Amino acid sequence: MVGSKFCVPALMAVCAAALTWGQPASADDFPSRPVKIVMGFGAGGLGDIAGRAIGQVMSQSIGQPVIIENMPGAGGSLSALSLSRSAPDGHVMLWVSSQNAIAPSMFKSLPYDWSRDFTPIGPMATFDFVLFVKNDSPLKTVQDVIAAAKANPDKFNFGSIAVGTAQNLSTLKFVSMAGLNVPVVAHRTTGDVMTGLLSGSIQAAFETIPGVIGQIKDGQMRAIAVSSSKRNPFLPDVPTLAESGVPNYLTYSWNGMVAPAKTPPNVIARLNKEINSAIATPEIQKRFRDLIMEPRTGTPADLQKIYETDVAVWRQIITEAKIQPN
Numbered sequence: 001m002v003g004s005k006f007c008v009p010a011l012m013a014v015c016a017a018a019l020t021w022g023q024p025a026s027a028d029d030f031p032s033r034p035v036k037i038v039m040g041f042g043a044g045g046l047g048d049i050a051g052r053a054i055g056q057v058m059s060q061s062i063g064q065p066v067i068i069e070n071m072p073g074a075g076g077s078l079s080a081l082s083l084s085r086s087a088p089d090g091h092v093m094l095w096v097s098s099q100n101a102i103a104p105s106m107f108k109s110l111p112y113d114w115s116r117d118f119t120p121i122g123p124m125a126t127f128d129f130v131l132f133v134k135n136d137s138p139l140k141t142v143q144d145v146i147a148a149a150k151a152n153p154d155k156f157n158f159g160s161i162a163v164g165t166a167q168n169l170s171t172l173k174f175v176s177m178a179g180l181n182v183p184v185v186a187h188r189t190t191g192d193v194m195t196g197l198l199s200g201s202i203q204a205a206f207e208t209i210p211g212v213i214g215q216i217k218d219g220q221m222r223a224i225a226v227s228s229s230k231r232n233p234f235l236p237d238v239p240t241l242a243e244s245g246v247p248n249y250l251t252y253s254w255n256g257m258v259a260p261a262k263t264p265p266n267v268i269a270r271l272n273k274e275i276n277s278a279i280a281t282p283e284i285q286k287r288f289r290d291l292i293m294e295p296r297t298g299t300p301a302d303l304q305k306i307y308e309t310d311v312a313v314w315r316q317i318i319t320e321a322k323i324q325p326n
Contacts, residue, residue: 030090030267034065037257038083039095040076043068046210046291047255050125051095053287057278075103075164077111084117088260090267093121098166098253101310105318106164108325118258120303122272124279125293127208127253129170129227131241134197135219137204142225142244145204149180158184159193159202169317170227170251171206176320177246197221208253209234210292227251234292251313254296256303268300 035058037051048070055066071079076099086092096118103110112118133139139148149156158175160168163186171184185202187193190211196202204224209232215221216235223238229250231240241249257275259268276297278284288295318325 030270031062031064033091034067035059035062035090036067036069036092037095038069038071038079038092040071040073040079040099042072043070046293047095047097050255050288050291050293053284054124054275054278057281057284058274061274061277075107076100077103077107080110080112080117083258083260084112086260088119088262088264090259090263090271092260093271094118094258096256096258096307098310098314101307102164102166102169102314102318104311105315106323106325114258114307117261119261119263119268120300120307121257121259121268122275122300123254123256123296123298123303123306124275125255125288126296127210127293128232129167129206129251129253130209130212130216130232130235130238131174131204131206131224131227132197132212132216132221133204133224135222137222139204139224140222142239142241142246145224146178146180146245148203149178149182153180153182156182156204157196157202158182159187159196159205160184160207161190161193162186162188163323164318166251166253166314167206167208169314169321172321173251173317174206174241174246174249176317177249194221213292233294234289254306254310255293256306258303272300 037055039048039051041047048068052068055068059066071082079094083092083094100114131142139145158171160171162168168184168186175182175184185196187196190207193205193207194215197205212221213234216223223235225239225241225244226232226235227241227250229240229242231238259271279295279297285295
């Protein structure tokens with residue numbers, strides 16, 4: 001049996017190292033190597049561009065490279081599973097979104113569990129949705145849309161991207177709250193939704209504001225209302241759905257960052273501080289707004305509350321729409 005008497009000078013360093021094994025990493029020592037942000041989608045999208053911008057700013061303040069690893073597939077499950085298997089030392093983080101709050105209700109089982117496998121770091125941005133039509137549509141208000149859908153339910157179709165996305169569920173929530181009985185046609189891409197509006201196969205659609213603001217600004221599409229509780233700064237003249245006659249309507253999408261479960265609290269605090277500081281810089285504020293993202297800082301508890309609230313909201317919509325989990 002090895003005791004302290006064997007810690008002669010030649011072995012003092014080994015014994016000292018052994019005494020630190022398994023102890024939480026010090027925030028002062030973190031990071032000791034490059035930090036990786038895992039993303040559950042391919043390169044080139046809004047989240048990827050925003051993540052790379054944050055990574056560049058963070059790398060300057062932490063003195064280590066921040067690497068983006070794109071890991072698309074399985075609705076984000078591959079990236080989440082990868083994080084859950086990573087060492088809980090703060091050197092690997094996962095970019096999360098509304099889809100992580102939707103997934104528990106859309107899948108019978110997942111290879112990861114938010115509460116078991118993740119430790120929240122903080123929120124980073126929010127996106128509102130917009131109800132829109134093609135620019136030459138006679139529908140100019142939410143009440144016009146509702147009246148047309150009620151008058152011609154067999155000829156009125158809403159459009160969104162794929163079933164189970166936040167866009168799709170936001171559309172279903174509107175249809176339900178407005179008392180409509182019309183189809184919501186799911187499309188593969190936002191471009192397909194645009195094509196459907198232009199061809200007349202769908203009459204109105206929901207999408208994130210970043211996804212369609214270009215077509216709205218150039219006059220190809222017309223914004224009818226936004227999904228948030230207050231008017232969106234990127235479309236200040238467009239009313240909310242709530243003020244347009246659908247009281248209490250509210251949906252939005254979000255981005256945040258999590259670390260593996262059991263990451264030491266002092267490391268989480270350091271990551272939260274670095275991310276919040278990066279988001280607060282003029283560089284990231286401008287970059288996010290150029291991407292039509294609303295920057296948001298906050299605590300780990302803030303992100304946890306956003307997630308828990310979202311899980312309940314999306315679950316109710318999925319249940320009422322009778323969408324069967326895969």
